[in-house]
Amino acid sequence: MNNAKINKAKDKAFQMWGIFCTFLGLVLLAVFIGAIIKDGILRIDWQFLTSLPSRKPENAGILTAMMGSLWILGLTAIVAIPLGIGAAIYLEEYSKKSRFASLLEINISNLAGVPSIIYGLLGLEIFVRLLKFGPSVLAGSFTLSLLILPIIIVATREAIKAVPKTIKEASFAMGATKWQTMWNQILPASFGGILTGVILALSRAVGETAPLIVIGALAYVPFTPSSPMDEFSVLPIQIFNWVSRPQHGFVINAAAAIIILLLVTFTMNAIAVYFRNKWQKKVNW
Amino acid sequence: MLRAKEYIIEKVLFLCALITILTTIGIILVLSIEAVIFFSEVSIIDFVTDTQWTPLFTKKHFGILPLLSGTMLTTLIAIAVALPIGLSIAIYLNEFSPKGFRKSIKPLLELLAAVPTVVYGFFALMVVTPFLQMIIPGLSGFNALSAGMVMGIMIIPFVTSLSEDALFAVPKSLREASYGMGSTRLQTSFNVTVPAASSGIIVSVILALSRAIGETMIVAIAAGQQPRLTFDPTVPIETITAYIVQVSLGDVQHGTLEYRTIFAAGITLFIFTFILNNISFFIRKKYQQRYE
Amino acid sequence: MEKTAAYRKDVYKIEAIDVNAFYGQFHALKGINLGMEENAVTALIGPSGCGKSTFLRLFNRMNDYIDEFRMKGQIRIDGNKIYNSYIEVEQLRKYVGMVFQKPNPFPKSIFDNVAYGLRIQGIRDKKLISERVEKALKQADLWSEVKDNLKKSALALSGGQQQRVCIARTLAVEPSIILMDEPTSALDPISTARIEDLIFQLKTEYTIVIVTHNMQQAGRLSDKTAFFYMGELIEHGPTKELFTNPKHDRTENYISGRFG
Structure with missing residues (x-):
């Protein structure tokens, strides 16, 4: 050869x-x-979906964990979406090229790399102890909001950057203010990209375990949360708890709960990818 | 009116951005305040030199080295899996694969990073360890090997995604010059594109490292809870993150020395990832400028 | 905009006095003095990078958004200094409209594009808005082509139609001055001819400043022409005079196509 x-x-x-x-x-x-x-x-049957946790694997269910995850998802979305999009708009359109702007920049890049368990320690000291929220849904949501903020900010900035500069110029030339331009032109044009980032970030929040364990979320909660100040469990914590038990019945339960959790995260990811593709097709100015 | 509205909006947006700074300040303050109190009771020399970590026993030792070695061990195993595979995928997608394939496979690969880590923990403990026990008879039920390997699979997309971006950014003219000399795709990759994209690839590896160091659930489930200073991947160990989880699950009272150990462990973890993240940030900045 | 009695508004609509402009270290405009008359077309010509676009964008303060940009000297419109802390740029831009080089309609319907300027002024009266939209589209010579599908996306129109939407969008807020930055350079000859006709009709009501690379266009459309070269105003005067009897060699070389 x-x-x-x-x-x-x-x-x-x-x-x-x-x-x-x-x-x-x-x-x-x-x-x-x-x-x-x-x-x-x-x-996975009706009993499994609607039962409270139990010492006996065959009686145990994921109702409280599922409701806890829903509460966390909803509250985190309410807190993190406006904050993240607001911060991204500020960074992209308002902050001048200054020392402070580059500090913000490097800071966000850093936060994105901080291990999630560290956010748990932050939440434990600030939300649970200092602000006296206790190991509540509220403390959990605030902690996860800070955790996913960098993801939302980065995705929103990318989406805003992808809007052609000519659109912005045209709007300014018509006498629009910065905010009018943002609200009427740039945000609608970048909506798909922002939505993609937000869904991916929330899907990350749904799957998080470690920071919630650190702030004191429990595996055994015999009731579903009815207010943001209630104690809670979430699916990943329930899974973790079941995995660490010796009885085989709990391993089966963990597998069943994982199926539900994966269903949720994969669906969210699929929706995100769908929006991304749809939006990319539209962006051919 | 209009001006006042614009002014208020700008301030509100500024506050949103300020939250990110406050988060960092909060993290640093929380970790250092608790750590300072911790180190007023435990000598920092013991902390970095003692080879035992037994804060929850009656005979207490506060040496971080066993937790650090556990973290390093699982991280190295993960990188040993993720780097060759992730980089090969990046090169393959960039230089060899059909265009449409690249576009449809990338979201699928990112799915690997979207799976919750507690699920990977389950895989490591229930699927990978029993499988490995068939090959390595002495392997314990909890071990660094299986946790590290599964973690490696999880961080493949981190390596692939950024490396691929870096390879993609290499100017076409360089590549064409290589093809023009009669090089194969493989020669072009390893002699031209990979060296040209090296800083981007380094960034991807650093970020994957940082991700692996901070990963919690996989190691908490599958690697064990026995801090020991060893590089033997077949025995139970404990990582920094797994220790924090272990304490959080227990009944340790707020304000005790045992409670503060998680902050001492936390600040150690934070310092490592902070340094890695900053290195990658500066490499990235420098390399962006080069191409602009 | 308030009119200052002491100023000779009858002479110039727009006046640049000792204007210097910089991008960082780069000196983009060097001591420009130039007046432009009301209801006339002034053409700014010169090779690429000569500063003519920078100059044009001073009149609606579009350069304000460029980080490194600095400007010295004064621009007066109707006798009022526009680089002044009490000037609201939003108000200025309603008075001084702009049409860009590449048609840049918003990714919205034709109607929403033209109504945009009115809506951001806070006008909510639907009847008034549709009247003004219709009037603007008629002025822009587009009404007959689009009146049946105003809800259609402006992006679905041809390039020439898109540019006329952009002109209509500018006219709808009833400006006094229209700035045009090479408005036909991205269009085919037929579309270009239609836009030129349009500019010809508009000049009876508006003061128009147009940047162009096309010598014939400047010759056909403008009353006055100013020739820029390397950031300096080399020569300006009535278009016919400048084209037939240029005072400077540079001007002559440029208009006869020897460089550019």
């Missing part, structure tokens, strides 16, 4: 390796999910 042929063969070999790697993670994920479905699918 001559040199060129060897090179050609290496090239082909790498191509095969590339395809193998690309599908390796996905295939493993599929295998994992398959194993979980096999373990847990039969456990």
